[in-house]
Amino acid sequence: MVLKVKWVDFKSQIDKYIIEGEDLVEKYKSSRTEEEFAELKASKQSWENDVIEFVKKSFEPEHLNFAYEFKAQRGYNLGMKLGIDQKIKNVIQALKDEINGLEYYLKILFISDVIIRADEIDLEERQNLDTEGKLDLILSKLYDLYDDRKYHSIKWILEGNGVNLNNHGEDWDYAKMLENRNLIDTITTKDTGARLTLEGKYAIEQARKAQVTDYSKISSSEEELKALIESVLKEVKKLGIGQQIIFDEFDELRDDIPKLSKKSFGQLLKSKLYDLVTAKALDKALASEIFKEFTNQVLPF
Template identity: 35%
Template structure:
């Protein structure tokens, strides 16, 4: 079942896809704002700012500063420009929606600077593109507290490390708007992979413990069995999944052929470790 953020994202994507030069821009903008207010009332203020202000911030034309240079445009050109503008505004809003954590396990609970840095990089990696995003808005959308001026300091610090690119490098009014650099994406991907491997290792450890308890209850006390289980545990982090699965299969077959463990028990061990049924012995 989809949560409110996911439902809103689907609806905005539908609107984005259906926009044409014939669309009623004013009516559609009101519809989008109402959808945001209905589905995410607590985040309405932040998302309204994204929808209303960010396009102009990043797409200011030189003609706005020099009105005498304003070019004459046809009605068709104006309609198409307005349509493209609304598409851009809607797409940016959808991007910010993807940065909302669900379920929100943080909710103001990120206390250290390093925790906030990792959270920011993780979120920006979800929208790894050429657009710039406000760190304060990202934290606000996730109910994460920060000091006055802290997001700008975080942006500058992460930029010094090469993980972020500051919009203020190109615009004096860049505030805390940033985008992820290749180095930043590489860093967070490595960290995420490392965490994933750690979690997988913990799951294998739990399975080995479960198997050990099962073997003891069944009356198996041979040291060779438990030594093999420990080797299987140790090699999990050193081999890829395919090679590790083949190793498990080979060791269990050897134990079966030497009649150290019965066929049914071997099948249970294999199914517990590999999460699939497999007939090891004929």
């Protein structure tokens, strides 16, 4: 299964659905009548249908299982024995669960290179990673998921990034190796789950600082760089996240172009993108996409 639309467009639309869901919660959270209950159920059903249809058609082949995954929330008794207040509360809670599920779905997709970056990776190389390479991949993806402090399936991380497991329990073996190095905490349920420790987070950050970014792919043409900046700002505006700080930072970058070498331009771009992510003006996914537009490389976080 591969995402056939641009990730930034897909994420933007899902974010809009999340906002629509939150608006429904806000609108009906104080409802107390049978009529409002019926309206809430109908609105929730319509919202679910829109989300499911969009996600299903955004993938090749179509993501047919999403409807089950999306709506597979814990059951709530909506029977006639409940009072109207409780029935409304149950539907609201089910809606909140689905909103939370969408937010988590975006996080998991973002770290799944085979699904959203299939044209950017060497699948054969991924399939032939040695043990250390697989451990590094696990750590890198757990770093991207660090902030939510949840446990994430090692099996899903590997398979979502082009690494097939050959033996039952292999995910547990990788997890124990990393846990023994104090880089992750683990939990075992159906699959082995893991989350990065602070020591693991620090190790990844130090390793990434040591990486040398190749700025040679940056254009030597001032006009091309300015055109790229203009294109980025148009995309940001189209996505509805055009905070003034973004435009100010890129205006400064554009003004500095005549004075900068490729390397200096790339370093300044990287610094500004990091600052914008820290300020929550951009998310990591979009910042990485912007960096790639100029350098043909993914911005490391």
